[in-house]
Amino acid sequence: MKSLVSINDIDKTTILKICQRALEIKTHGFSKTLPDKIIATLFFEPSTRTKLSFQSAILRSGAQILNFEADNSSLKKGETLEDTIRMTSAYADLIVIRHPEAGSALRAQQVSSCPIINAGDGTNEHPTQTLLDLVTILEHHGSLDGFTITLGGDLKYSRTIPSLLHALANFDVKIILASPQLLSLPDHLKANFQDKIILQTHSLKEGLKSDYFYMTRVQKERITGTTDITFEEDWILNKNLCEQYANQNTKILHPLPRVNEITTDIDDSPYQLYFTQAENGVYTRIALLEYILGVY
Amino acid sequence: MKSLVSINDIDKTTILKICQRALEIKTHGFSKTLPDKIIATLFFEPSTRTKLSFQSAILRSGAQILNFEADNSSLKKGETLEDTIRMTSAYADLIVIRHPEAGSALRAQQVSSCPIINAGDGTNEHPTQTLLDLVTILEHHGSLDGFTITLGGDLKYSRTIPSLLHALANFDVKIILASPQLLSLPDHLKANFQDKIILQTHSLKEGLKSDYFYMTRVQKERITGTTDITFEEDWILNKNLCEQYANQNTKILHPLPRVNEITTDIDDSPYQLYFTQAENGVYTRIALLEYILGVY
Amino acid sequence: MKSLVSINDIDKTTILKICQRALEIKTHGFSKTLPDKIIATLFFEPSTRTKLSFQSAILRSGAQILNFEADNSSLKKGETLEDTIRMTSAYADLIVIRHPEAGSALRAQQVSSCPIINAGDGTNEHPTQTLLDLVTILEHHGSLDGFTITLGGDLKYSRTIPSLLHALANFDVKIILASPQLLSLPDHLKANFQDKIILQTHSLKEGLKSDYFYMTRVQKERITGTTDITFEEDWILNKNLCEQYANQNTKILHPLPRVNEITTDIDDSPYQLYFTQAENGVYTRIALLEYILGVY
Numbered sequence: 001m002k003s004l005v006s007i008n009d010i011d012k013t014t015i016l017k018i019c020q021r022a023l024e025i026k027t028h029g030f031s032k033t034l035p036d037k038i039i040a041t042l043f044f045e046p047s048t049r050t051k052l053s054f055q056s057a058i059l060r061s062g063a064q065i066l067n068f069e070a071d072n073s074s075l076k077k078g079e080t081l082e083d084t085i086r087m088t089s090a091y092a093d094l095i096v097i098r099h100p101e102a103g104s105a106l107r108a109q110q111v112s113s114c115p116i117i118n119a120g121d122g123t124n125e126h127p128t129q130t131l132l133d134l135v136t137i138l139e140h141h142g143s144l145d146g147f148t149i150t151l152g153g154d155l156k157y158s159r160t161i162p163s164l165l166h167a168l169a170n171f172d173v174k175i176i177l178a179s180p181q182l183l184s185l186p187d188h189l190k191a192n193f194q195d196k197i198i199l200q201t202h203s204l205k206e207g208l209k210s211d212y213f214y215m216t217r218v219q220k221e222r223i224t225g226t227t228d229i230t231f232e233e234d235w236i237l238n239k240n241l242c243e244q245y246a247n248q249n250t251k252i253l254h255p256l257p258r259v260n261e262i263t264t265d266i267d268d269s270p271y272q273l274y275f276t277q278a279e280n281g282v283y284t285r286i287a288l289l290e291y292i293l294g295v296y
Numbered sequence: 297m298k299s300l301v302s303i304n305d306i307d308k309t310t311i312l313k314i315c316q317r318a319l320e321i322k323t324h325g326f327s328k329t330l331p332d333k334i335i336a337t338l339f340f341e342p343s344t345r346t347k348l349s350f351q352s353a354i355l356r357s358g359a360q361i362l363n364f365e366a367d368n369s370s371l372k373k374g375e376t377l378e379d380t381i382r383m384t385s386a387y388a389d390l391i392v393i394r395h396p397e398a399g400s401a402l403r404a405q406q407v408s409s410c411p412i413i414n415a416g417d418g419t420n421e422h423p424t425q426t427l428l429d430l431v432t433i434l435e436h437h438g439s440l441d442g443f444t445i446t447l448g449g450d451l452k453y454s455r456t457i458p459s460l461l462h463a464l465a466n467f468d469v470k471i472i473l474a475s476p477q478l479l480s481l482p483d484h485l486k487a488n489f490q491d492k493i494i495l496q497t498h499s500l501k502e503g504l505k506s507d508y509f510y511m512t513r514v515q516k517e518r519i520t521g522t523t524d525i526t527f528e529e530d531w532i533l534n535k536n537l538c539e540q541y542a543n544q545n546t547k548i549l550h551p552l553p554r555v556n557e558i559t560t561d562i563d564d565s566p567y568q569l570y571f572t573q574a575e576n577g578v579y580t581r582i583a584l585l586e587y588i589l590g591v592y
Numbered sequence: 593m594k595s596l597v598s599i600n601d602i603d604k605t606t607i608l609k610i611c612q613r614a615l616e617i618k619t620h621g622f623s624k625t626l627p628d629k630i631i632a633t634l635f636f637e638p639s640t641r642t643k644l645s646f647q648s649a650i651l652r653s654g655a656q657i658l659n660f661e662a663d664n665s666s667l668k669k670g671e672t673l674e675d676t677i678r679m680t681s682a683y684a685d686l687i688v689i690r691h692p693e694a695g696s697a698l699r700a701q702q703v704s705s706c707p708i709i710n711a712g713d714g715t716n717e718h719p720t721q722t723l724l725d726l727v728t729i730l731e732h733h734g735s736l737d738g739f740t741i742t743l744g745g746d747l748k749y750s751r752t753i754p755s756l757l758h759a760l761a762n763f764d765v766k767i768i769l770a771s772p773q774l775l776s777l778p779d780h781l782k783a784n785f786q787d788k789i790i791l792q793t794h795s796l797k798e799g800l801k802s803d804y805f806y807m808t809r810v811q812k813e814r815i816t817g818t819t820d821i822t823f824e825e826d827w828i829l830n831k832n833l834c835e836q837y838a839n840q841n842t843k844i845l846h847p848l849p850r851v852n853e854i855t856t857d858i859d860d861s862p863y864q865l866y867f868t869q870a871e872n873g874v875y876t877r878i879a880l881l882e883y884i885l886g887v888y
């Protein structure tokens with residue numbers, strides 16, 4: 001039984017297969033490859049994009065949604081995650097789970113009688129975000145080798161960053177780390193990807209010299225004890241900065257939602273690739289559901 | 297690409313076409329005219345009737361629901377309405393939106409890549425309520441011309457009233473305004489419909505002399521600074537008042553929910569038409585979805 | 593028009609028919625016996641298991657879910673349950689309702705234009721839980737006659753207990769009551785089932801000498817004014833207690849969710865039957881939906 005708890009659960013060949021299938025669906029249109037399947041979406045945390053794109057993917061592939069509202073649930077009565085998963089896996093053919101605790105998706109997999117897809121577990125991983133990031137680069141660049149990508153913004157608290165790094169390790173790429181000093185990539189992660197990292201900077205401007213600039217939302221609520229009050233202004237990306245400092249063909253990616261770290265004047269500029277990225281979420285998640293449920 | 301943001305987006309011919317289609321569905325039964333369509337219901341405000349009747353309409357026509365829970369969403373992370381709509385319109389074929397701010401549906405339409413239906417934007421408009429009001433009158437009266445209608449209750453804060461007035465302007469009807477003084481129709485609206493308004497009164501009893509008495513919920517929470525404490529009692533409609541003051545064939549309409557402004561002794565009386573009105577919500581919304589998505 | 597408000601709404605023959613149909617579905621697999629049906633799930637109280645297993649049952653039988661979120665609803669505007677039900681019954685073919693007030697399901701049935709299934713009304717009844725309890729015993733024991741069952745735990749506040757007692761009254765069974773003194777079965781219920789009750793004890797250990805031990809969650813939040821602080825420890829069931837005091841073939845049932853009243857070391861032991869019971873919820877609810885909607 002296949003699951004996707006960590007991006008490391010799938011190898012390079014499988015990553016490529018899923019990405020190519022996603023682009024095939026985008027080109028040829030939807031088809032009902034998963035009739036009669038019931039797919040549970042268990043979200044123990046707020047989510048718009050991930051949840052809606054999974055649910056759209058479920059419906060587009062002919063399956064049905066079994067939705068769980070964490071706020072209206074037996075959690076209030078004190079039930080363990082394990083009991084909730086045991087039960088839900090008896091009612092569905094696959095579970096998509098988001099949960100605030102790191103490691104929760106793995107705990108779910110250990111007791112589930114159906115496959116699990118991790119839609120974000122605390123600050124740990126967000127492997128389906130990574131797959132759609134790769135689909136977007138594959139679509140744009142034509143390959144997952146031979147490009148430079150800057151990981152920018154909040155590299156300390158983001159859960160998309162670890163998953164993306166693990167996936168990129170499979171490919172021939174160069175990585176730039178660009179973040180405010182307080183939000184640098186943790187050392188244990190940096191050590192693992194030392195051979196790919198060609199530059200570490202605290203300057204947004206310097207980070208822009210790259211094929212892809214992957215911006216992440218600065219998670220202000222998690223930063224305490226800092227006196228660096230100029231921090232925010234320096235890390236807002238606008239069209240003017242792109243025009244002055246980016247390469248001519250630099251594309252801006254962002255897992256979204258954004259707050260104010262990318263100004264809206266980039267939306268209609270040639271630098272923007274983040275809306276395409278969001279759109280690719282549906283194709284990617286269909287391709288993943290099909291893979292997990294054995295369509296290919 | 298068609299949308300329905302304001303009732304003024306559709307002309308008299310289109311209004312009649314949608315109303316007639318609704319009654320045709322009521323007579324001939326449901327059919328799967330919208331297979332494979334995904335329709336997003338984005339409700340940023342509490343709703344029972346409008347949401348459930350839209351969702352029932354979606355399912356009855358063979359389409360699927362992509363539901364968005366505003367309380368469990370990225371709104372908490374600070375995303376703009378525009379970004380939320382851009383994303384959702386990539387995941388669905390049509391968006392039904394309710395939002396507390398006047399003008400929000402128009403903002404949604406300006407960035408959406410799929411059609412928008414306004415299911416209520418603040419105190420501005422509620423065009424689908426108006427359509428089902430008209431369907432109910434058409435069914436009962438046989439025409440949308442040649443009747444007198446009293447708009448009663450809270451004419452100041454209700455959003456159904458402006459939409460209904462705009463629609464009625466297309467037809468040969470007489471309008472009576474009946475409201476507590478503090479809740480009179482705003483002057484700018486009154487000016488626009490001067491030629492149809494045959495009477496303005498602050499007496500509920502006087503307003504009952506009409507073919508249709510359209511009662512609206514008094515939105516107590518929005519009224520401040522008044523000392524008129526007898527206000528409520530005078531504006532509760534009961535069967536006894538109907539029998540004393542209404543015409544023999546007067547029918548009571550109400551967008552519902554009601555609190556206490558219509559007593560339940562009217563429910564089983566010949567005056568009641570509000571439950572039929574609520575039931576017509578499904579037929580009307582199917583007819584509208586079909587129109588927007590190009591079935592006719 | 594059939595409904596299931598109380599377990600007493602169906603006689604012994606019907607109970608057996610529904611239970612047998614549930615096991616038939618479990619053996620032969622799902623089939624789309626309810627295409628084009630819309631089934632509303634109205635949950636005015638938190639629920640995971642009951643709600644998800646109903647929704648899974650709805651989808652497995654080819655019907656569609658019309659879901660109502662009580663927290664985001666017109667309840668805030670003051671609408672009565674009766675008005676909400678009148679409306680919902682115009683939008684759906686069947687309503688499944690859970691509500692915190694005893695008697696609410698009956699009130700719903702009195703105004704509904706479609707069938708009602710009671711999914712729990714306060715401390716009053718929970719008839720579908722009872723049906724799945726019986727399905728589980730029928731599957732395991734081969735009959736609903738000729739066994740001893742202990743009702744254990746909170747017999748005072750549980751709503752599953754009254755429904756189960758009423759159903760068991762139809763069959764040739766022996767009942768043991770085992771509860772902390774403060775949580776004894778109310779006298780009026782005890783009087784009704786006097787001929788079946790062979791023992792009443794306040795000892796968990798004594799209660800374990802039975803074919804089935806039906807444990808219920810101790811609803812701490814409802815117990816006030818007690819000084820019996822050792823109460824909890826005495827009523828936690830673990831594997832060691834089973835091995836010392838239970839019969840060799842005793843099976844533990846529980847409506848779930850559990851908090852800590854059954855320790856997890858029983859989960860993989862031969863005593864455990866509660867996960868099977870939870871799984872049977874889907875088959876049972878499909879069989880019930882089919883019965884109510886006239887498939888058999």
